[in-house]
Amino acid sequence: MSDQERLRRDVLKKLKGLSETVTDSVGEIAKGRNIFCDASITNQRLSTCNSCSEFIRTTTQCRRCGCFMSAKTRLKKASCPIGKWTRVQ
Numbered sequence: 001m002s003d004q005e006r007l008r009r010d011v012l013k014k015l016k017g018l019s020e021t022v023t024d025s026v027g028e029i030a031k032g033r034n035i036f037c038d039a040s041i042t043n044q045r046l047s048t049c050n051s052c053s054e055f056i057r058t059t060t061q062c063r064r065c066g067c068f069m070s071a072k073t074r075l076k077k078a079s080c081p082i083g084k085w086t087r088v089q
Helices: 003-030 039-050
Strands: none
């Protein structure tokens, strides 16, 4: 597999994950539900990210999913791409 094909596959995978989180969150908004976690959950998630080797501290991004974790950790329907934290039910 070429570098270009690998990059394309990686970008598509990241976009799929982001799309699913956004779609689920918009669905919750449409139902009149709160989409944000309590501060304690957000802080716990972000603390987990801060200790992860995939976390880019300068931008607060995850190398795996490309998301800005300072925002993603606040969403109930979001989850870690490598399973370190899950959705809030």
